[in-house]
Amino acid sequence: MELELRHLKTIRAIADAGSLTRAATDLGLAQPALSAQLKRIERALGGELFERGRHGVRVTALGELVLERTRIVLPAVTELQQEAARFARTPRATACFRLGGTHGPLLGALVDRLADAAPDARMTTCTSWSERELAGLLAEGRLDFALAGTCGSAPPPGAEGLVWREVAVDPVFVMLPEDHPLAHRAELDLAELAGEEWACVPGDGCFGDCFTAACARAGFTPRRMYETDTASLVHLVQVGRAVGMCRATFPTTPGIITRPLTGTPLTWRHLLGWHAVTQRAETAATVLSQARMAHAGVAAGSASYTEWLAAHRAPVDGPSTLPEAVP
Structure with a gap:
């Protein structure tokens, strides 16, 4: 599986929510579906991103590395989308x-x-x-x-x-x-x-x-x-x-x-x-x-x-x- 932008958003959502249950609610998914998706993401990245426990999840060292990158990548992509939208709305050929x-x-x-x-x-x-x-x-x-x-x-x-x-x-x-x-x-x-x-x-x-x-x-x-x-x-x-x-x-x-x-x-x-x-x-x-x-x-x-x-x-x-x- 190739890592996609939506996968980074999923990781960010789980970290922000602190538990798979709350993250699934925020993302509008069933918890089993989110758990399965997280396992696929972890396989693609080569290790666990979160440690599961009775009181939620805790970010692993690998998870911290990935989250640090999402703090750079996600805002950059959002800015790119906004700039592209502004450019597309600006007339170029006719005054x-x-x-x-x-x-x-x-x-x-x-x-x-x-x-x-x-x-x-x-x-x-x-x-x-x-x-x-x-x-x-x-x-x-x-x-x-x-x-x-x-x-x-x-x-x-x-x-x-x-x-x-x-x-x-x-x-x-x-x-x-x-x-x-x-x-x-x-x-x-x-x-x-x-x-x-x-x-x-x-x-x-x-x-x-x-x-x-x-x-x-x-x-x-x-x-x-x-x-x-x-x-x-x-x-x-x-x-x-x-x-x-x-x-x-x-x-x-x-x-x-x-x-x-x-x-x-x-x-x-x-x-x-x-x-x-x-x-x-x-x-x-x-x-x-x-x-x-x-x-x-x-x-x-x-x-x-x-x-x-x-x-x-x-x-x-x-x-x-x-x-x-x-x-």
Whole structure:
């Protein structure tokens, strides 16, 4: 009998379970069938792997040697299968961009720019509130590139083999109804909004904690926070139910104005991610360049952000260098 990968998994299962009875249950086998299989494996390897006793099994010296090898071989095979799956899912012949992103104007602007840069390329998009979900789709090879974001200097969503590059950093603005008592002001201090209820889009990063901390520094604890989709957020602001939190690039919306906060207590960092194995460096460089130009175009379309940039001369931070891969 030649040793197969499934035989190594069987040995690992018996060692982890500590008994043939429990291992048989875990593997979905009858105990006699597992015992017979183990004997065949032991004959192929030239000796006993386990000593049987009333209280279970104990690994022999040969068994320890084999188990040590399984700790190397099994993860390596799993990694090979995952990498092959990612490679197989990545289009090679025809140009195709499978783009993911959180909800907002930047993803659409990137699609528009790539359509001009690669007129024959096929493009699909996937949106999610979860940066972790987008990172997972990149890692699985289901997306080519993803626009995600982090609050302030928080690390990008982690998944093995992913590369993240900064597109831009925006200040976080507030959204007010046009008839709000403070709507005439060019800039607002966060403390002036202490009595308001708040609304923002959901996410799985640290924005909520950072917002609460910023309010604490301003001397108050925020009242109710609504985490909801963009359309509902806009409605809550329009009817005066809540003050909205938004990136400075939020598009002009009837009945709503956006205003910066004094001292820029909160920022949002736009990131572009891809998998290092499945993307060519020149393709990634092109998409990153287009993403940065897309952001500049979106920023130019916001009157309040344009005024803020003119007053501050430059964005909060320029693009910075991130580690090549996030473990």
